[in-house]
Amino acid sequence: MVLVDLTTGALIAEPDAAATVLEPSADHDMLETAAGGNAGPIAIMFPSFADGRGFSLARILRDRLGFTGEIRAVGSLIPDQSQFLLRSGFDTAEIADPGAAESWNASLAHIRRSYQPSARNPLPLRWNASAKAAAELDRVLAAEDDLVERIKLIADCIDGRIAFSTSLGLEDQVILQAIAESGVTKAGAAVDVFTLDTGRLFPEVLETVELSELRYRTRIRLVVPDAREVEELVTRDGVYGFRQSVDNRKSCCEVRKVRPLNRALRGAQGWITGLRRDQSQARADVPMAAWDEARGLIKVSPLADWTDEQVNTYIDAHSVVVNPLHAQGFVSIGCAPCTRAIEPGEDPRAGRWWWEAEDKKECGLHVADSEQRSAVPVAQEEKAA
Template sequence: MALVDLATGTLVADPAEVATVIEPTADTEALAAAASGNAGPVAIRFPVFNDGRGISLARLLRERHGFTGEIRAIGHLIPDLAQFLLRSGFDTAEIADPDQATVWKSSVERIKHNYQPGFRNLLPLRWDASRTESKSLDERLDRIQSLTDRIREVRRRVEGRIAFSTSLGLEDQAILHAIAESGVDIDVFTLDTGRLFPEVLETVELSELRYGIRIRLVVPEAAEVEALVARDGVFGFRDSVENRKSCCEIRKVRPLNRELEGAQAWISGLRRDHSEERASVPLAAWDEARALVKVNPVADWSTQDLTAYIAANNIPVNPLHARGFVSIGCAPCTRAVQPGEHPRAGRWWWENEEKKECGLHVNPNRKGRAA
C-alpha cells in the first residue's frame, strides 16, 4: 500500500507514521479521542467508494474537534473522489497500486484552479518551513520595485489559490491594476456587508469593465445578520465598542474567513502609513491562525507613491475619495476626514479608542472571531 498526496497528486511511498483508524460508524466520543492531542495521523476507512460517512467524519474532525494533523482516506477509493476528499479535509489517500498515482494526479490537476474554497488550507503539511518561506518571500518582494512584478513573484512562489480581498480603496485599486497587468490567476472578491456606499458598488462595476476581472461579492450569513439586528437594533453598533465589533465580525470578519478557507495566500492593501498599529506591517508574513501567507504588496508605499501610481496608470477610483473620504468602510460607520485629521479618523468617529480595527486584519481563532 502507498499514499497519494491529495494536494499535489504525488506519491508518498513510505508513510512515516502509523495512523489511528476510524471506522465510518465512529461516534463523537471516538472522534474526540482520535483528535485529542493531535499526536499523529488519523485514517478514516471507506468500506465502499460511495460511502459518504467518511467525508462527514473528516469535516467533523476539522470543524468540531479542531484536528490539524494529517487525515488519510483508506479502503475502497477511486481517483474521482480526489476533489471531494481534498475539500473535506483529507490530506492523503491510500492506493493499492503505486502506478495509479498518475491517475490520481490527473484528477487533482483537473480541479487545480477551482476557486470554490476548500474546507481548510493544506499548505502547512506541504510547506514544512512556512514561516521561513514567508520571510524569504518578504525579503524577495522588498528587492522588487514594480508592483506588477511583485504580484508575479507571489504567484510564482505560492502554489494553489491566491485570494485578493478588495475594499475598492486606493491601495486595492492599485493592486487590482497590477493583477490585471500581470495576467496571473488570482481570485478577487469584496465583502458586501449590506451597508456599502453606492459609490463602492459603482466602482466594482467600473473596475470590472476596465480590467475584465470579475470581482465576486461575498455577503454575510442572513440568519446571523437578522439575529444581530434583533439583539442590538438597526444602529446598535453605536451603543458600544463591543456591539460595533460584533457587527464587524458578522458582516465582515466571518465572511472573509470563510472565503479564505482553502487559500494558500491572501493579498491585502495594508500600508505602514495607515496607522501606528500598521507601522511595521511586512510585505509578506505567515498567518498562523488562517494557515496561509498574507501578502501586503504596497506595505512600504508612501501616500505619494500610491497617488502617483494611480495617476500614472489612470486607475479608476471611488469618487468618495474626492469628497474627503480616505478610509472607506460601511456607510453608517464612515465620514469624510477634515484637514489635519488622522487618515482613519473618519472610521467609527464616535469611539474614543485609539486602535480602531474591524478585525479583518487581526488573526482570528479557529471559530473566526477576532482576537
C-alpha cells in the same frame, strides 16, 4: 445532485455542467481520453468509502495528464475524506444529504498541517515550512521595487489559490490594476478577487465594482454575511446598536466582515491585501509577507512600504479606476453608517468609527493572531449573557 465545494465548503445545488463519469477501474487510455480536450467536469465514482482508487485517478489526471478542469468525487463518500479529496486534486464532492454540509465544513477545517506534497496544497507543509516560505517571500518582495513584478513574484512563490480581498479603496485599486497588467494566473484561473458586501456599502462602492470589472476584465465576487447571523445580531443589538459600545461594533464587524472573509479565504494559500505602514500607527510594522497562523496562509501586502505619494503617482500614471467618494474627503472607506469624510490634517483612519477612541480602530480583519483567537463569537456572547 448536491455538491460541496472542497475549497470554500459552499453547497452547489445545481452543478453547471454534466460530467464525464469514470469508474475506479478506468485505465490510462480512458483517463487520457477523458482529459484530452475536455474542459468540462470529470466525475470519478467511489463505489464505497473504503475504495481509494479514485484518489489515484485524480492525481494522475492532475500530475501526469495536466487536466485543469473540475474533478468531482461521486458515490459513497464521507466528510472525513474531504481534505484528502482536495489534496488529491478533486474540486467538488457529491453529498447525499445537504444537511451534512456542516460536517463537511468542519472536516475541511480540522487538519491544519500536512507532511507530504499533493496535487494541491491548501495546508501548510510541516511545522515551520510555511513560516519560512513567508519570510523568504517578504525578503524577495522588499528587494523588488516594481509593483507588477511584485505581483508576479507572489504568484511564483505561493503554490495554491491566491485570494485578493479588495475594499475598492485607493491601495486595492492600485493592486487590482497591477494584477490585471501582470497577467498572472494560477492553475488556469485568475487570482481570486472578491469584496465583502456587508449590506451597508456606499452605492459608490458598488459602482466602482462594476467599472473595475469592465476596465480590468475580471470578476469581483461579492461575499455576503450569513443572513441568519445578521438577523440575530440586529434583533439583539438593534439596527444601529454598533454605536452603543465598542463590543457591539466589533460584533457587527465580526458577523458582516470577519466571518465572511474567513469563509472566502478557506483553502487559499495566499491572501493579498492593501495594507500600508503609514495608514495608521497600528499598521506601522506591517510586513510585505507573513505567515497567518490563524487562517493557515501567507498574508501578503505588496504596498506595505509605499507612501501616499507613491500611491497617488501610480494612480495618475495608470489612470486607475477610483471610487468617487475619495474626491469628497473620504480616505478609508468602510460601511456607510461607520464612515465619514475627514478634515484636512486628520489621520486617514479618523473617518472610521469616529465616535470611538483614536488608537487601534480595526474591524478585526487584520488584527494580530493572538487577538483574533481571543475574539468572542456572537453566539458565545449570547450564551454568556
